Amino acid sequence: MELNLDSEVLAAYGYTKENTKITQIGTGLINRTYLLSPKTEEKKYILQNINTSVFKSPQAIANNLRAIADYLSLTSPEYLFIKPVYTKNGDEMAHIKQEYWRMLPFVSNTISLDVLADPKQAYEAAKQFGKLSRLLDKFDAKTLEPTIPGFHDLKLRYEQFTLTLNQANEKLKETAKAQVENALSHKYILDYYLSYLHRADFPDRVMHHDTKISNVLLDEKTNEGICVIDLDTIMPGKFISDLGDMMRTYLCAFSENETDLDKINIRLPYFEAMIKGYLAEMKSILTPTEKELILFSGKYIIYMQALRFLTDFLSGNQYYPTDYPAQNLDRCKNQFKLLHELSVNGKELQDIIEENLL
Known part of the structure; x- marks a missing residue:
């Protein structure tokens, strides 16, 4: 289906609609979530729009995650803490047309469940x-x-x-x-x-x-x-x-x-x-x-x-x-x-x- 994803959001991270496969994923009710598969890389990424009607201070999210990531990198460097990928400008989020976006690394060979079965x-x-x-x-x-x-x-x-x-x-x-x-x-x-x-x-x-x-x-x-x-x-x-x-x-x-x-x-x-x-x-x-x-x-x-x-x-x-x-x-x-x-x-x-x- 055609995805309504602003090209400026992709550009903030150095991608375009032409060189990236984009799929909307997730069942969450709060943030819109996309899977980005760059055609020139083996890595994949998660791109999320932060719902500012729920999270009224997106910068607070960024500050918290940065502080925790810095702490864990020193005390438990082996722990996999999913921290945001920086924009081309070195920011933790992209602020595009009054909306906040953040990109995260996609963790391969994993699943997330909607329902417990065992x-x-x-x-x-x-x-x-x-x-x-x-x-x-x-x-x-x-x-x-x-x-x-x-x-x-x-x-x-x-x-x-x-x-x-x-x-x-x-x-x-x-x-x-x-x-x-x-x-x-x-x-x-x-x-x-x-x-x-x-x-x-x-x-x-x-x-x-x-x-x-x-x-x-x-x-x-x-x-x-x-x-x-x-x-x-x-x-x-x-x-x-x-x-x-x-x-x-x-x-x-x-x-x-x-x-x-x-x-x-x-x-x-x-x-x-x-x-x-x-x-x-x-x-x-x-x-x-x-x-x-x-x-x-x-x-x-x-x-x-x-x-x-x-x-x-x-x-x-x-x-x-x-x-x-x-x-x-x-x-x-x-x-x-x-x-x-x-x-x-x-x-x-x-x-x-x-x-x-x-």
């Missing part, structure tokens, strides 16, 4: 996210800039929910009545988190913040983890952001768009594999408080996502793309069912955690 994949992915955090354990997270301020701030998300609820259309509130009650009754998750927030051994770390399976590259033959990708959301955060997001997206065979709630169940082999992979890297650096909150991390992120879907429904579906008017409400129901499953299986899940902390 617990080994969950193990390898969790291990890769844990490895990046471990390698950055001594890096000063406070030097990084938040690329999406408040992204995993449950207090902020709860405040947004209550404000929207007070202003919402009465018909929408009535339609969502059961889920509103569900949201209010689970506020204890926020209160529990806040009771830990200022503990000295609950540090800010360098977190990826978007640990879905598609953000890890696996060896195409062995499924061994190679590296973490899609690094726009790397910023300071609590460890629960990454581990909790893995629980939210790895443990059920169906996504938040599934409306048959009977299908929303926890896959114990995937949970065990994920915990083993993550703790294989992180067990040595997690503090006592962090170890105490491992299972809670899933509750935190799942509750937060339920609140976000519900808030969006009550505000008229302004943020998440929808295929029908009640989809965000259905997504909210889905997440509360997943939260319920995490709770009712709590003892068995905690036993798995304890075994892997030994």
Whole structure:
């Protein structure tokens, strides 16, 4: 198909439409992504347009990645950290017609998955996210800039929910009545988190913040983890952001768009594999408080996502793309069912955690 890619973007990196094969790739909803195959080189590249409606300060992304890349080049030079390719002018991004673009090296002989099909994949992915955090354990997270301020701030998300609820259309509130009650009754998750927030051994770390399976590259033959990708959301955060997001997206065979709630169940082999992979890297650096909150991390992120879907429904579906008017409400129901499953299986899940902390 004909791709609407400005020739000035290619020129910034020394290429033209004539000497480059261009293919749009990826299933992400945020950034437009292309595979560039220069006809005069064996190397391939990923070219991405940065969505400035989501990432309002693209320079913050560039600054963060440069600082981390510099640190890892000194402390862990063998680690494959995907850093941007410079433009011909030596810039980390190309700024063309009010849009920001960046180019990254393409890693050959790897795959990224949209759906988990085997617990080994969950193990390898969790291990890769844990490895990046471990390698950055001594890096000063406070030097990084938040690329999406408040992204995993449950207090902020709860405040947004209550404000929207007070202003919402009465018909929408009535339609969502059961889920509103569900949201209010689970506020204890926020209160529990806040009771830990200022503990000295609950540090800010360098977190990826978007640990879905598609953000890890696996060896195409062995499924061994190679590296973490899609690094726009790397910023300071609590460890629960990454581990909790893995629980939210790895443990059920169906996504938040599934409306048959009977299908929303926890896959114990995937949970065990994920915990083993993550703790294989992180067990040595997690503090006592962090170890105490491992299972809670899933509750935190799942509750937060339920609140976000519900808030969006009550505000008229302004943020998440929808295929029908009640989809965000259905997504909210889905997440509360997943939260319920995490709770009712709590003892068995905690036993798995304890075994892997030994």
